Amino acid sequence: MRHARTNALRKRVEGHARTSSMRERVRGHAPSVLHVLALALGFFGLPAWSDPTPAAAQGFHAVDSPMPRGEYLAHLGDCVACHSKHGGVPFAGGFPMPTPFGTLYSPNITPDRATGIGAWTSTEFYQMLHTGRSRDGTLLYPAMPFPAYTQVTREDSDALFEYLMSLKPVNQPNRQNELRFPYNNRSLMFGWRVLYFKEGTFVPVKGRSAQFNRGAYLVQGLGHCASCHSPINALGGSADDSAFAGGLIPLQNWYAPSLTSNQESGLGSWSVTDIAALLKGGASMRGAVYGPMAEVTHNSLQYLTSDDATAMSVYLKSLLELKPVPARAPLDTRPSADMLASGRTLYEARCASCHRSDGQGMPPAYPPLAGNPSIDMELSVNPLRMVLNGGYPPQTAENPRPYGMPPFAQVLSDQEVAAVVTYIRMSWGNHGSPVTPRDANAMRMAPLLD
Numbered sequence: 001m002r003h004a005r006t007n008a009l010r011k012r013v014e015g016h017a018r019t020s021s022m023r024e025r026v027r028g029h030a031p032s033v034l035h036v037l038a039l040a041l042g043f044f045g046l047p048a049w050s051d052p053t054p055a056a057a058q059g060f061h062a063v064d065s066p067m068p069r070g071e072y073l074a075h076l077g078d079c080v081a082c083h084s085k086h087g088g089v090p091f092a093g094g095f096p097m098p099t100p101f102g103t104l105y106s107p108n109i110t111p112d113r114a115t116g117i118g119a120w121t122s123t124e125f126y127q128m129l130h131t132g133r134s135r136d137g138t139l140l141y142p143a144m145p146f147p148a149y150t151q152v153t154r155e156d157s158d159a160l161f162e163y164l165m166s167l168k169p170v171n172q173p174n175r176q177n178e179l180r181f182p183y184n185n186r187s188l189m190f191g192w193r194v195l196y197f198k199e200g201t202f203v204p205v206k207g208r209s210a211q212f213n214r215g216a217y218l219v220q221g222l223g224h225c226a227s228c229h230s231p232i233n234a235l236g237g238s239a240d241d242s243a244f245a246g247g248l249i250p251l252q253n254w255y256a257p258s259l260t261s262n263q264e265s266g267l268g269s270w271s272v273t274d275i276a277a278l279l280k281g282g283a284s285m286r287g288a289v290y291g292p293m294a295e296v297t298h299n300s301l302q303y304l305t306s307d308d309a310t311a312m313s314v315y316l317k318s319l320l321e322l323k324p325v326p327a328r329a330p331l332d333t334r335p336s337a338d339m340l341a342s343g344r345t346l347y348e349a350r351c352a353s354c355h356r357s358d359g360q361g362m363p364p365a366y367p368p369l370a371g372n373p374s375i376d377m378e379l380s381v382n383p384l385r386m387v388l389n390g391g392y393p394p395q396t397a398e399n400p401r402p403y404g405m406p407p408f409a410q411v412l413s414d415q416e417v418a419a420v421v422t423y424i425r426m427s428w429g430n431h432g433s434p435v436t437p438r439d440a441n442a443m444r445m446a447p448l449l450d
């Protein structure tokens with residue numbers, strides 16, 4: 001299964017340009033969920049990218065043309081990612097989110113009165129976003145990112161509701177969750193909420209520009225960026241002071257780097273223009289998005305207006321100045337000379353045609369590996385996954401035909417993968433630590449969810 005898929009991928013990559021069928025490939029990286037109590041560790045599989053051009057997106061071509069406000073907000077919140085199953089009607093729910101505790105199915109949020117939210121009022125909808133309680137008072141699991149959506153203003157909530165109500169009603173009964181005892185008991189959410197949930201509408205920071213506050217509102221609210229970019233603790237909550245501090249996404253085996261650490265995100269040295277290009281276009285002169293972040297860009301961020309992309313970037317850069325990072329500890333492990341030499345040989349043979357011998361790449365088509373924080377951040381999960389599985393940046397209005405990277409899982413042994421990843425983490429001034437064949441093997445075993 002996996003082999004067939006990988007071969008098919010390789011074939012498609014041969015032309016180096018992504019075809020529309022490549023969308024298939026990206027499906028399966030998912031949005032987040034993280035903050036789940038008992039579901040803790042439950043990054044629920046995530047959204048299939050059922051229909052890359054849901055009805056909602058049709059008719060939207062010009063990069064900066066403002067779509068109706070509610071529709072724009074639905075994109076920013078990435079509602080479609082979780083509320084659509086693969087091959088199903090957008091927003092009709094039924095998307096399975098596997099967790100270590102069982103499977104959760106997203107509900108139908110089309111305006112069908114019997115099976116969707118057609119009987120809801122705009123006040124009930126706002127209450128749900130704001131408090132994490134459904135219309136009948138049921139405590140929602142934080143797989144629905146209400147801990148972020150609580151920040152959304154009543155006005156935006158009403159626009160979002162109006163948009164959802166304008167969709168075609170789909171009669172599709174919600175599928176029962178299949179959670180094991182005791183996780184199927186929603187009263188557990190009381191404790192989780194006391195610990196991790198703070199209700200509250202966004203309040204602009206005094207003394208900061210309107211642009212900063214707009215960015216903060218989008219990142220903390222509808223963007224729900226912290227749901228992936230925060231470490232989750234044992235209970236599946238993320239403490240406030242660690243918001244945006246980086247997180248390993250359970251079950252997905254991808255790492256969402258800290259957005260507050262310059263060593264991990266490296267955003268400190270990026271211009272606002274580069275960050276905005278990365279968020280909206282998926283590729284920039286400094287690096288490309290991949291894995292679950294490619295999905296976020298594809299479904300959500302590519303629809304940002306330039307003003308909003310810039311506002312978010314201004315806010316993201318400010319996170320760095322709010323939190324200075326301690327210097328990185330010196331390396332205590334050195335790889336053997338043999339390993340580095342074999343890594344170099346492999347690199348020249350397999351990688352240099354795109355990323356160049358000097359690691360400078362050919363951006364924005366082929367990202368640089370030198371000075372790219374994605375490569376040398378402390379956790380080596382992401383570069384290992386990229387080398388094993390390959391990938392494509394998302395197809396976006398600004399980058400309509402992204403170039404791809406072939407998978408190497410079948411051509412390189414664990415030893416070779418470890419050698420080449422160690423080589424790129426330690427060359428050209430990169431400061432990463434070595435990886436072992438065992439690390440490579442662990443990632444080889446990681447499931448490709450789709």
Ligand code: HEC
Nearest residue numbers: 030031032223225228254255256265288289290292293373
């Ligand atoms: C579904 C989980 C998920 C969500 C939600 C998410 N991210 Fe990410 N993000 C990731 C992962 C995984 C990576 C690492 C892969 C990469 O660099 O593209 C990443 C990478 C990034 C990077 C690149 C850092 C670098 O140094 O290359 C930026 C910037 C970023 N995310 C910003 C955001 C913003 C802003 C939001 C909210 C609008 C957001 N992310 C929401 C998972 C997520």
Ligand code: HEC
Nearest residue numbers: 031032033077078079082106107109134140141143144145
């Ligand atoms: C990361 C996945 C995810 C995203 C993104 C997401 N949802 Fe949800 N949503 C869920 C899940 C899962 C539930 C059900 C939670 C439960 O059963 O406790 C849910 C519940 C809901 C409900 C309650 C339905 C009911 O019948 O009680 C509504 C309404 C809703 N979401 C609307 C939205 C809107 C609007 C957006 C975008 C702004 C959105 N969701 C984004 C996963 C998501």
Ligand code: HEC
Nearest residue numbers: 287288289290350351354367383386391392393403404405
């Ligand atoms: C055919 C051209 C090509 C070859 C060959 C190639 N890559 Fe890539 N590489 C890319 C492209 C395109 C991306 C961006 C993919 C994405 O965003 O999903 C990428 C991304 C990456 C990344 C993630 C960095 C980032 O910012 O996106 C790493 C790490 C990486 N490549 C390492 C390697 C290594 C190591 C090899 C050799 C074993 C290799 N690549 C071979 C084209 C290539």
